[in-house]
Amino acid sequence: MSTTRTLTPTRRLLSTPRPQPQSKHQHPRRTFLTLPSPPPQTLTAARRLPYPYLHLYDLIADIDSYVTFLPYCQTSRVTHWTTPSSSSPSATRRWPTRADLTAGWGGFQETYTSRVFCIPSLGIVEAISGDARTLIPISTLREHGLSDTGPGTRGVSDGGVFKSLVTRWTVSPAGGEEASGWSDVRLSIKYQFANPVYMAVSSAVADKVAPVMVEAFVERARRILGEPGKGEGEEKKKDVGALR
Template identity: 50%
Template sequence: MATRVAVSRMHMRATRFPVPNGAASSTATAILPPLLHRRPFFSLPGSPESATQHLSATRTLPYPLPPLYELIADVDSYSSFVPYCSHSRVTQWSAPNDQPNNSDLWAGRRWPTRADLHVGWGSFNEVFTSRLRCVPGASVEAVSGGVVDGDGQEQASAVFKSLVTRWSVREAAGSTTGAPRTEVHLSIRYQFANPLYAAVSAAVSDRVAAVMIEAFEERARTQLGGKK
């Protein structure tokens, strides 16, 4: 349905003032600017800041938990399957995960703690610097917004005031050694830096989490195939 926007045409007004006594018999004309009534292009209720929004999606996949978690923690490969991510690079890693129990599946592993993600579509292109928190075998959380760079300066995003993406995995009910099943959950919490972005994205934002988890499901199918 087309939306009509009423544009108010405002014209300059010429106001004539009487000439004081003793002045030449002519009329002085002063051009006064019009009185401007400004309002935002989008009328949004509430605070000028957009509210924090939450999206989520869940899939149960026929694969064991460890290899699925490995795919999620492989942030360097996000550009291979995450929609609109053109480049992904881990810039900082944790110390080796030394566990007293040598049988621990991820003993000695290093996990990403910071990464840059290049996201773009059309003429939009932005680099998101994220702090990463990996809980081996459980979750990977990426926090953008309020990230401080090497010079001690906070890196601000032109689009998001805050963006928190959390992938979590757990064994699904009924999972067995012979027929493993893993529940993968994606949660996205974000707040736009400008309410205009919230208004423009409203029509598509509800599908973002579903599209991302569908892309991950395809990634798992490609990488793990019939692995059970």
């Protein structure tokens, strides 16, 4: 048990001491604890997979399932969805627009709310937190009934590990006749720490984050979609069908 100690002054100053004149050659003092904010960092990884891109896109857009297979993700829960509409092909089903996620690596953990942008026509699923803004054109967002309202009161919290965090998955059909039925999957993670100390401590594992996450997704695709040429995976009808 800790004890609170009260310090009682033993001498009272009767007058305010006069300020000492500064030398014209004296420079302002700088504290060594004032460190510049670390610049944003970007991690990337990519794989070519033998599955149709629409099937892979459904798996990527299933944010609720992230906690079951993605390393560094400890919770994932969609809290808001788009409203299905017949006005455009991409709006005939609902897509996540906001999600609560908990992620961390290198000994750090952060819980935050992400603004989610699903653009099926571009194969993009993007989750943004903190003071970052999406780079998806406004016109494209409007076509899909979306808008970026900017950081809210429940983004990356003040005093948290991350100042901003942008996670973007992109899937597209692989080019070339020899790659028919194959798809390219790319993951980009752009983040900025709130404190340079965090960057120094996590630097040893940062470069491994994106590749490990992509490999985990590859394993999930194999489990759900099955091995190419061997029929559907055991979980395809249950997991992918539930997304629609």
